[in-house]
Structures are given as structure tokens and as C-alpha cells.
Amino acid sequence: xxxxxxxxxxxxxxxxxxxxxxxxxxxxxxxxxxxxxxxxxxxxxxxxxxxxxxxxxxxxxxxxxxxxxxxxxxxxxxxxxxxxxxxxxxxxxxxxxxxxxxxxxxxxxxxxxxxxxxxxxxxxxxxxxxxxxxxxxxxxxxxxxxxxxxxxxxxxxxxxxxxxxxxxxxxxxxxxxxxxxxxxxxxxxxxxxxxxxxxxxxxxxxxxxxxxxxxxxxxxxxxxxxxxxxxxxxxxxxxxxxxxxxxxxxxxxxxxxxxxxxxxxxxxxxxxxxxxxxxxxxxxxxxxxxxxxxxxxxxxxxxxxxxxxxxxxxxxxxxxxxxxxxxxxxxxxxxxxxxxxxxxxxxxxxxxxxxxxxxxxxxxxxxxxxxxxxxxxxxxxxxxxxxxxxxxxxxxxxxxxxxxxxxxxxxxxxxxxxxxxxxxxxxxxxxxxxxxxxxxxxxxxxxxxxxxxxxxxxxxxxxxxxxxxxxxxxxxxxxxxxxxxxxxxxxxxxxxxxxxxxxxxxxxxxxxxxxxxxxxxxxxxxxxxxxxxxxxxxxxxxxxxxxxxxxxxxxxxxxxxxxxxxxxxxxxxxxxxxxxxxxxxxxxxxxxxxxxxxxxxxxxxxxxxxx
Amino acid sequence: xxxxxxxxxxxxxxxxxxxxxxxxxxxxxxxxxxxxxxxxxxxxxxxxxxxxxxxxxxxxxxxxxxxxxxxxxxxxxxxxxxxxxxxxxxxxxxxxxxxxxxxxxxxxxxxxxxx
Ligand code: SF4
Numbered sequence: 001x002x003x004x005x006x007x008x009x010x011x012x013x014x015x016x017x018x019x020x021x022x023x024x025x026x027x028x029x030x031x032x033x034x035x036x037x038x039x040x041x042x043x044x045x046x047x048x049x050x051x052x053x054x055x056x057x058x059x060x061x062x063x064x065x066x067x068x069x070x071x072x073x074x075x076x077x078x079x080x081x082x083x084x085x086x087x088x089x090x091x092x093x094x095x096x097x098x099x100x101x102x103x104x105x106x107x108x109x110x111x112x113x114x115x116x117x118x119x120x121x122x123x124x125x126x127x128x129x130x131x132x133x134x135x136x137x138x139x140x141x142x143x144x145x146x147x148x149x150x151x152x153x154x155x156x157x158x159x160x161x162x163x164x165x166x167x168x169x170x171x172x173x174x175x176x177x178x179x180x181x182x183x184x185x186x187x188x189x190x191x192x193x194x195x196x197x198x199x200x201x202x203x204x205x206x207x208x209x210x211x212x213x214x215x216x217x218x219x220x221x222x223x224x225x226x227x228x229x230x231x232x233x234x235x236x237x238x239x240x241x242x243x244x245x246x247x248x249x250x251x252x253x254x255x256x257x258x259x260x261x262x263x264x265x266x267x268x269x270x271x272x273x274x275x276x277x278x279x280x281x282x283x284x285x286x287x288x289x290x291x292x293x294x295x296x297x298x299x300x301x302x303x304x305x306x307x308x309x310x311x312x313x314x315x316x317x318x319x320x321x322x323x324x325x326x327x328x329x330x331x332x333x334x335x336x337x338x339x340x341x342x343x344x345x346x347x348x349x350x351x352x353x354x355x356x357x358x359x360x361x362x363x364x365x366x367x368x369x370x371x372x373x374x375x376x377x378x379x380x381x382x383x384x385x386x387x388x389x390x391x392x393x394x395x396x397x398x399x400x401x402x403x404x405x406x407x408x409x410x411x412x413x414x415x416x417x418x419x420x421x422x423x424x425x426x427x428x429x430x431x432x433x434x435x436x437x438x439x440x441x442x443x444x445x446x447x448x449x450x451x452x453x454x455x456x457x458x459x460x461x462x463x464x465x466x467x468x469x470x471x472x473x474x475x476x477x478x479x480x481x482x483x484x485x486x487x488x489x490x491x492x493x494x495x496x497x498x499x500x501x502x503x504x505x506x507x508x509x510x511x512x513x514x515x516x517x518x519x520x521x522x523x524x525x526x527x528x529x530x531x532x533x534x535x536x537x538x539x540x541x542x543x544x545x546x547x548x549x550x551x552x553x554x555x556x557x558x559x560x561x562x563x564x565x566x567x568x569x570x571x572x573x574x575x576x577x578x579x580x581x582x583x584x585x586x587x588x589x590x591x592x593x594x595x596x597x598x599x600x601x602x603x604x605x606x607x608x609x610x611x
Numbered sequence: 612x613x614x615x616x617x618x619x620x621x622x623x624x625x626x627x628x629x630x631x632x633x634x635x636x637x638x639x640x641x642x643x644x645x646x647x648x649x650x651x652x653x654x655x656x657x658x659x660x661x662x663x664x665x666x667x668x669x670x671x672x673x674x675x676x677x678x679x680x681x682x683x684x685x686x687x688x689x690x691x692x693x694x695x696x697x698x699x700x701x702x703x704x705x706x707x708x709x710x711x712x713x714x715x716x717x718x719x720x721x722x723x724x725x726x
Contacts, residue, residue: 231722232689232691232721232722233691233722233723233724234724236643236721237642237643237721237722237723237724237725238724238725240642240643240646241642241643241646241723242725243725243726244725245642245643245723245724245725246723246724246725246726248641248642248718248720249641249642249693249720249723252639252641252695252698252718252720253693253695253698253700254698270651274642275641275642275645275646278646296725312725313725313726314726449726450726453726455726456724459693459700460691460693460722460723460724461690461691461692461693461700461702461722462690462691462722462724464690465700465702467703495726496724496725496726499724561698562695562697562698562699563698
């Protein structure tokens with residue numbers, strides 16, 4: 001099967017039917033695959049203003065162009081839908097092996113429509129597709145559900161992507177978990193899956209994927225793999241300490257959000273850092289996604305014998321410093337609970353942190369907690385207890401499951417939600433990194449660090465070191481990073497590869513696999529097209545550009561640490577950013593810009609496959 | 612293990628602080644460097660010297676070679692190396708010529724990344 005031969009499986013759960021469709025070559029040239037191509041389908045096929053949890057929403061599992069090939073880190077897939085958390089387009093990225101196995105079924109994308117009258121799962125064995133009863137699986141955690149489905153499927157080398165109780169109960173911070181430990185984490189995509197009564201998808205495929213320029217492609221793949229292995233970040237730092245290499249870097253730089261972003265350094269970082277995970281002997285090995293030479297995943301065994309993957313930097317921070325907790329066991333435990341119940345770790349930890357601040361300030365009362373432990377910063381008991389309650393939507397967890405913004409609204413203090421477009425912010429205080437703050441404010445899926453990771457140049461010095469407080473030039477950096485990231489996501493590669501690879505490297509791999517002869521500039525324009533497409537979706541969904549902003553807290557000076565006194569200058573940077581994007585002063589997109597990017601075109605109609 | 616954990620509060624521990632009356636420089640090792648040298652820091656009785664000289668002194672005080680992780684063959688900082696003086700990257704100060712004052716804390720990180 002050629003890279004550009006893959007099809008689309010469209011499953012209608014209301015009717016219990018499915019059809020196969022094919023994607024024209026133009027679609028690859030315009031959107032590559034994955035995030036971009038699925039955003040195009042979603043924009044064409046749903047009204048962006050619909051209720052995200054209604055049967056009218058669609059849920060798309062999308063492989064990138066290079067997913068499942070020998071391109072290094074080519075094991076990433078994405079879930080695209082309208083988010084119930086933010087109301088924006090959602091596109092959540094995950095690794096493991098699910099994407100690569102799915103690609104071998106011959107399907108680039110699986111589009112799920114409607115709502116099943118009862119719980120089901122979809123089973124795909126090459127092109128044998130079945131919709132199966134999942135009543136007996138409803139209520140199970142992701143690990144038990146995965147084991148049961150694999151047992152029923154009865155074949156080796158299959159892979160399962162599923163939801164836990166959080167998704168079933170429509171928590172707006174529910175994720176989708178594949179291969180037991182890997183999460184399409186953000187924006188509540190698990191709730192959309194739950195709203196469709198879809199517990200899981202199991203896949204097994206046996207069609208190898210062939211690149212167009214075989215020799216050239218494998219030479220490129222080898223060359224880029226070597227670059228990843230020789231790079232100090234991707235060849236040494238990430239394999240040894242995983243993403244938790246960052247705890248001490250970010251804390252020492254004075255950007256490590258502590259106690260719901262009230263402070264920017266955590267006094268007990270040494271207790272919870274990546275170094276501590278190794279020194280305390282909890283880290284057993286590193287783990288890789290399909291086709292990845294970096295292997296940044298952690299496999300951890302706790303003193304009580306509990307084991308699993310994690311914690312990653314973001315997860316560890318969310319339950320750690322952000323909640324004022326210095327107990328690495330409790331933090332890891334909360335991470336494991338999230339994986340099993342199907343919760344986004346960043347949003348869950350940050351929502352609990354917001355609740356802790358509201359409790360300490362007296363806005364949440366003891367009786368609101370419905371007999372749960374006190375919501376105090378530093379309480380590892382509270383973190384573990386409320387994570388579980390959130391996943392099960394029990395007691396006070398029912399409110400936490402709505403995310404921090406709605407929780408804040410409920411108690412009259414939404415300003416204590418550290419979120420953008422109602423999605424919780426990750427582990428970098430934007431006051432200390434001005435470009436990264438702009439990236440938060442303008443992300444198409446709300447509070448998020450992986451749509452334009454400006455930490456890379458502003459703190460880590462890659463590809464070059466920028467002064468984090470400098471404003472000049474930052475809007476251009478943000479735009480370029482956002483567009484390039486859209487390319488990497490849509491190509492089905494891991495963002496971490498970009499510590500060692502650049503635009504030309506991605507262009508080589510794309511051309512080698514497809515036989516296209518695109519220039520690097522053309523490839524970056526694909527990224528810009530995708531960015532505008534997503535923005536256009538959000539505008540049509542009623543997400544006002546006024547929401548391109550940060551919580552009020554970030555206009556107050558950082559009270560502690562090396563960045564003491566810093567405030568965010570996002571509003572100062574926005575006009576230049578809009579202008580570089582070719583948008584109107586009010587942040588809307590002029591028709592001419594859409595036309596220039598080929599986005600004014602009529603809807604794409606996929607061709608039904610015959611035979 | 613002793614090379615992880617406290618002291619690690621971002622400044623010298625209180626006892627050390629008063630004992631050395633702020634004339635000591637603390638050089639802290641993080642991430643891969645800490646795994647390599649198997650210690651969290653080294654305290655040097657220095658002041659008014661450049662980061663470059665301080666690094667040489669730190670290397671002399673630690674039995675395991677580590678400088679090659681942060682500096683290249685010409686003695687320049689490797690791309691992505693972080694040397695922070697009180698949380699500020701030396702690149703935004705005077706680079707390796709930045710002068711270290713009494714009680715400063717210097718944090719060393721080889722190139723790192725994640726997200
Ligand atoms: S770098 Fe980490 S997250 Fe990315 S593909 Fe490799 S193992 Fe997976």
C-alpha cells in the first residue's frame with residue numbers, strides 16, 4: 001500500500017453502518033494527513049456551533065501522512081473533534097502503537113458519526129469491520145477494558161484505544177487512552193467518545209506501507225534517525241530522564257507554577273523532579289512509541305508494587321508543584337488513576353489546584369466537599385482522593401469533572417481558573433516567557449504548550465537562545481512555531497523530534513514518502529493553512545478573538561524567584577501577531593487570506609470506494 | 612541516595628548561609644550531570660571570578676569529568692547548555708565572562724528538552 005493510498009472508514013453509530021471512502025491526492029498536498037486533513041473534514045461536515053456532546057458532532061481518529069512508516073517517531077495519531085471543554089476544535093495527539101497498527105489496516109482515518117443506542121466497540125481486522133456490543137465493558141477502567149477486548153479479539157499485535165469511566169460519564173476533561181498508558185489527552189475528547197456510547201476501537205492490520213521513492217526515503221529515514229540519536233536532547237536527555245528532565249530546569253529558571261500559579265518556584269522540586277524519580281529507584285526503564293529512537297516514556301514501579309507509565313513532566317507538575325504536593329508516590333499514583341479512569345492529567349491536576357485555592361480562600365466550604373478530605377495545598381491525600389472522585393464523577397468530583405473554569409463559575413470565581421478558552425494551562429508561568437505566553441493566548445485549542453513550544457528557544461536554547469523577556473521578534477517566532485508544529489502533527493511525527501530536526505528534514509521525509517517535490521516553504525504554508533482552518537472553525541463556533549488572552553493573574557507581578565516582578569505582555573504582542581498572520585485588527589480572518597490559502601474552496605467530498 | 616534531595620531549596624541552606632557569611636559559591640548539578648557526577652552540588656570558596664574560571668574550579672573539585680557535557684572542544688558553551696546564575700541564563704548576562712559575586716548560585720544543565 002502506498003503512503004497516499006490509505007482510505008477513510010466512516011462509521012455511523014446511530015445506524016450501525018459503515019462505508020469506505022478514499023482521499024484524493026490533492027488532500028495530501030493541501031493538508032498532509034492527521035490533524036490537518038481531519039480538521040478539513042470536520043470543518044466541512046459539521047456546523048462548528050453545534051453542541052460538542054450531541055450526536056451531530058463527529059470524532060475522527062486520524063493518522064498522519066508518515067504514521068506507520070519507517071520515518072523516525074512516526075507512531076503518532078490524533079483525535080479530532082469539537083471540544084466539549086473549550087468549544088473550539090480539539091486535536092489531541094497520542095503515541096504508543098495504536099496509530100501505526102491502525103495505518104496497517106489501510107485506514108488513514110476513522111470518522112465516527114451519530115450515537116449508538118447502547119455501548120459498543122468497533123473492531124477492525126484489516127478490512128473486516130464489526131460493531132460489537134460493549135455493555136459488559138461499560139464501567140471498566142482502561143486497562144481492564146483493553147485486556148478484555150484483546151482477549152475477545154484473540155489475535156496478537158492488535159491495539160486498543162478506549163475510554164474509561166470519565167469519558168463514559170462525559171467529564172469535560174476526559175481523555176482517550178491507547179495501549180493502556182498513552183493518552184490523546186486534552187480538550188475532553190474522551191467525553192465525545194462517551195457521548196457516542198463508544199467504549200473502544202481495536203485494530204489490527206497487515207498491509208505494509210510503501211514509500212514512493214523507496215531508496216531515497218529509507219536514506220532520509222536513516223539520516224534523520226542518526227541525527228536524533230546524536231543530538232544531546234533526543235539522544236541523551238530524553239532517554240535518560242524523559243520529559244521530567246524539565247522540572248529542575250523550569251524551576252531554576254523561575255517559571256515552575258506552584259500552588260495554582262500563585263508562585264513560580266517550588267521549594268520541594270528536589271523531592272519530585274526527574275532526578276528524584278531515578279534516585280529514589282522508582283524509574284525502571286524508558287519506553288518508546290512505535291518507530292521512535294528517542295524513547296522518552298517512563299516505566300515506573302512504586303514501593304507498594306503499583307506500576308505503570310509516567311509520570312511525565314506535565315502530569316508530575318500538575319499533581320505536584322501546582323497542588324503544592326511534594327510526595328512523588330502520591331503524584332505517580334494520581335497519574336496512574338488518570339490513565340485508568342481516562343482523565344487528562346494536566347486538566348485534572350490544575351482543576352484540583354484551582355479548587356485548593358478556592359478552598360483556602362473560603363469560596364469552597366467544607367460541606368461542599370461532601371465528606372472528602374480537606375482541599376489544602378500540599379495534601380497528597382486530597383490529590384489522590386479527588387483524582388479518583390473526578391474520574392468516577394462521585395461526590396465533589398462531579399464538579400471537578402467539569403474542569404476548573406466551570407468549577408470557578410459555580411463558586412463565583414472563574415478568575416481562579418488558570419485556563420485559556422477554558423482549557424487548563426500547562427507547566428510554565430507565562431509571565432516569565434513572553435513568547436510562550438503569546439502561544440498560550442493564541443492556541444487554537446486553548447491553554448496548551450504543544451501548539452507552539454516557545455520554551456524551546458526562550459529557555460532551552462533550541463534552535464537558538466532567545467531572551468525570555470524580550471518582546472521584539474516574538475510574534476514571528478510564535479507564528480513560525482505554530483505553523484511548523486501543524487506540519488509535524490499532520491505528518492504523524494512526534495513534536496520532540498524537532499529538538500534535533502528542522503523544516504528541511506521534515507520536507508525530505510514528506511517528499512521521499514510521497515514522491516512529491518514540495519519546497520520547505522510550501523510545506524510550511526501547509527502548516528499556515530491548517531492554522532487558519534482551525535481558527536476559522538473556532539470563529540464559526542462563536543469563539544471570540546477576545547479570548548486570545550490570559551487569566552488576570554498574569555498581569556500581576558510574579559512574587560518570587562528569579563523572575564520576580566515579571567508580568568505578561570501578551571496584549572502588547574497581539575497586534576503584531578495578527579498582522580503577521582494577515583488577519584484583521586480584531587483577530588478575524590479576512591476573506592482574501594482564506595482565499596490565498598485555498599480555504600475558500602467548496603467542501604471536499606470523499607469518494608465512496610467500491611468493491 | 613545522598614546525591615539527590617536536600618539541600619535543594621534554590622539558595623544555600625540556612626546553616627551554610629550563615630557559616631560562610633555569603634562568601635561561598637554553590638555550583639549545582641542537574642539532570643544528566645547529576646547522574647554523571649553523582650552529587651547535587653559543590654560549594655566553592657570563590658568570588659569575583661568568571662563563570663569560566665568557576666567551572667574549572669568546580670571540575671577540579673569533582674573527581675568525575677563533566678565539563679565536556681557543557682562545553683565544546685574550544686571551551687565554548689554547547690548549543691542548548693544552560694548555565695544559570697541565580698536563575699538567569701549567562702547568555703543574557705556576560706556569557707562565560709559573567710563575574711560571580713558573593714553568595715551567587717550557579718546551576719548547570721547539559722542540553723535538555725521535553726514538554
Ligand atoms: S519522543 Fe517520546 S512521545 Fe515522542 S514518539 Fe518517542 S517515545 Fe513517543
